[in-house]
Amino acid sequence: MSRKVERQTDPEREPILHPAEDYASISREISDIVLQPTSGAWWLGFCLSGLGVLLFIVAAGYLFSAGVGIWGINTTVVWGFDIINYVWWIGIGNAGTLISAMLYLARQPWRTSINRFAEAMTIFAASIAGLFPLLHLGRPYLFYWLAPYPNVMGVWPQFRSPLVWDMFAIGTYIIVSVLFWYTGLIPDLATLRDRARSHAAQLVYGALALGWRGSAAHWKHYEKAYVILAALAVPLVVSVHSVVGYDFSTALMPGWRSTIFAPYFVVGAMFSGFAMVIVITIALRAAFKLHAFVTLRHLDAMAKILLTASLIMGYSYGMEAFMAWYGTDADEWRQTVATATGPYAPAYWGMLFCNVAIPQLCWSARVRRSIPVLLLVAILVNIGMWLERYVIVVNILSHGFIPSQFRLYFPTIWDWATMLGSFALFLWFFFLFVRFVPMVPMHEVRKLAHEMGERS
Amino acid sequence: MNPNPSLLAEFETAEQLLNAIVRTRTAGYRRIEAYAPFAVPGLDEALDLLTPRLTHWMLIFGIFGGVLAFLLQAYLAAVDYPLNAGGRPYFSWPPFTVLTFEFTVLGAAVAGFLGMLALNGLPRHYHPIFDAEGFDRASQDRFFLLLDSDDPEFEPDSTRRFLDSLSPVAVTEVGRGSG
Numbered sequence: 001m002s003r004k005v006e007r008q009t010d011p012e013r014e015p016i017l018h019p020a021e022d023y024a025s026i027s028r029e030i031s032d033i034v035l036q037p038t039s040g041a042w043w044l045g046f047c048l049s050g051l052g053v054l055l056f057i058v059a060a061g062y063l064f065s066a067g068v069g070i071w072g073i074n075t076t077v078v079w080g081f082d083i084i085n086y087v088w089w090i091g092i093g094n095a096g097t098l099i100s101a102m103l104y105l106a107r108q109p110w111r112t113s114i115n116r117f118a119e120a121m122t123i124f125a126a127s128i129a130g131l132f133p134l135l136h137l138g139r140p141y142l143f144y145w146l147a148p149y150p151n152v153m154g155v156w157p158q159f160r161s162p163l164v165w166d167m168f169a170i171g172t173y174i175i176v177s178v179l180f181w182y183t184g185l186i187p188d189l190a191t192l193r194d195r196a197r198s199h200a201a202q203l204v205y206g207a208l209a210l211g212w213r214g215s216a217a218h219w220k221h222y223e224k225a226y227v228i229l230a231a232l233a234v235p236l237v238v239s240v241h242s243v244v245g246y247d248f249s250t251a252l253m254p255g256w257r258s259t260i261f262a263p264y265f266v267v268g269a270m271f272s273g274f275a276m277v278i279v280i281t282i283a284l285r286a287a288f289k290l291h292a293f294v295t296l297r298h299l300d301a302m303a304k305i306l307l308t309a310s311l312i313m314g315y316s317y318g319m320e321a322f323m324a325w326y327g328t329d330a331d332e333w334r335q336t337v338a339t340a341t342g343p344y345a346p347a348y349w350g351m352l353f354c355n356v357a358i359p360q361l362c363w364s365a366r367v368r369r370s371i372p373v374l375l376l377v378a379i380l381v382n383i384g385m386w387l388e389r390y391v392i393v394v395n396i397l398s399h400g401f402i403p404s405q406f407r408l409y410f411p412t413i414w415d416w417a418t419m420l421g422s423f424a425l426f427l428w429f430f431f432l433f434v435r436f437v438p439m440v441p442m443h444e445v446r447k448l449a450h451e452m453g454e455r456s
Numbered sequence: 457m458n459p460n461p462s463l464l465a466e467f468e469t470a471e472q473l474l475n476a477i478v479r480t481r482t483a484g485y486r487r488i489e490a491y492a493p494f495a496v497p498g499l500d501e502a503l504d505l506l507t508p509r510l511t512h513w514m515l516i517f518g519i520f521g522g523v524l525a526f527l528l529q530a531y532l533a534a535v536d537y538p539l540n541a542g543g544r545p546y547f548s549w550p551p552f553t554v555l556t557f558e559f560t561v562l563g564a565a566v567a568g569f570l571g572m573l574a575l576n577g578l579p580r581h582y583h584p585i586f587d588a589e590g591f592d593r594a595s596q597d598r599f600f601l602l603l604d605s606d607d608p609e610f611e612p613d614s615t616r617r618f619l620d621s622l623s624p625v626a627v628t629e630v631g632r633g634s635g
Contacts, residue, residue, distance in 0.1 A: 022597070023493060023596065023597035027595075027597055148532060154537070159529040159532065159533045159551065159552060160541055160551040164555075168554075168555050168558050168559075169554070169558055172558040175562060175565070176561060176562065179566070179569045180565075183569060183572065191596055194594075194595045194596060195592075195596065210573065210578040211577075211578050211580035211582075211583060212578065212595070213583060213594070214491045214492055215489050215491050216499045216505060217500075218576045220499075221575045222495065222572060224508055225510060225568045225571065225572035228510075228514055228564070232561050232565050235557075235561070239554070239561075243554060443493060443494040443495070446493055446494040450496065450497075
């Protein structure tokens, strides 16, 4: 779309960077957040989330000593909150790198202000997600059996199993996400090195900046590496969440064995991830007064993508039900009816309400630019995506093939403790991130300022 | 090696830096280096930088990772520990493609990251240019042009006069240092 058409269709279009910002003010405002003395509010948040981390450690410690019997899972519903939270977190974890890399390849200038914390979100969420399958192993201390290493038992992992693919996919994904994130961070660490006044900060940021000088050759190699890493990251994300979909769809359980699962999971991941990025963007913008860098235009663009993803989700839900009705498998249709009318019907309808109905509000430009409403939509989408995983995991398992085996699932206090603890762990990581890492990529914003008209 | 210090000119905008590079190259200097706080579009064209081989290395290591992963799976699952899963063939290659893909990406990404650092000569704990007056702004808001004293055209006085004629904010000396 040409700029002229854009202006006609969207006359109130906000700039993506406040016009008063120049190179010096960009460097100063963003690096000062990191280099200034620690605020009281940060300590409060850090300590409160730290308490939650302790809760997580206690819950995991008790699990290690007592076993998975402390959870509400039973012989029918063998996967409970552990796998729901795993899929929920990996969905969020998939989106940050996808958003950052895809928008970079598509040359969307509004990506610049949000990509750093979107990628940080990815690394934290994917790491937390990776903990859940380990916790649910039953004998978590034997997790290394998943790795192919020569052992006295003379056996190797089953390479035809999606659970083995899962471990390698997530491991690869975390490594590549960290490389992508750190590559983009190196020039900003050099800025912090040069702006730091305390010796300790100079030393630490100097070491982390690896001697970056910002020469023309440095930038050339940097840009080359960054664009290819972005191009590698996009299909990688698709593969990771497809494998999560295969965890379910290669099983025989009616309601799982569907070819739609892989694409449906990938879009769901992007959907929940964008919702989480909106929540984080609004929170950071208010907390650190990033109004010059994160404008309503960013929120508007993200809300549009949220809306698009919700339409695809609605199509997937519809297709899932339609194929069950249209197909010849009686169990599939029985499962679909039970999902919509059985004991877990509130979760199913709640999912449809949060994921399909509520995001339709984003058709309105007023909603897309209203921060409180958009925040509410994004939080509801995150809840809806959690409910979706509840429907897929617990609801489907609770009524499989044999009626005598039908059982319900009731989470125990330890299920809740692990889940709340994982939220706290995420927040705790984020508090560390905003304190020690520039949350907006300064060099990219400078380039944006350059492209929008030279300022100095 | 020329014992004279190299000269570093400081500019306020990317435009001035690009103009200065064009004029410096027209004046016959070849050993020049530019520093900027962001990836200035057109900078590598102005300096005629060679296209790096980074992509080749990423491709090679990507293929290496993929081939290694596929052969490993095929050997372990079909030869070393054949496991009958539902009567499927031991060499059931379609399921092996997933890890093949993951390791292709991993190999290429690691090669890209390490290759970028290697081509840039990083990590490096010291460089003489860090001692130059005001160079800390190269990572913040200023643009620098370095004329290396090893350049055959380099002449301490005339080169400084030439750099002054580009109307920079300042011209400073960069010692050879120890590095």
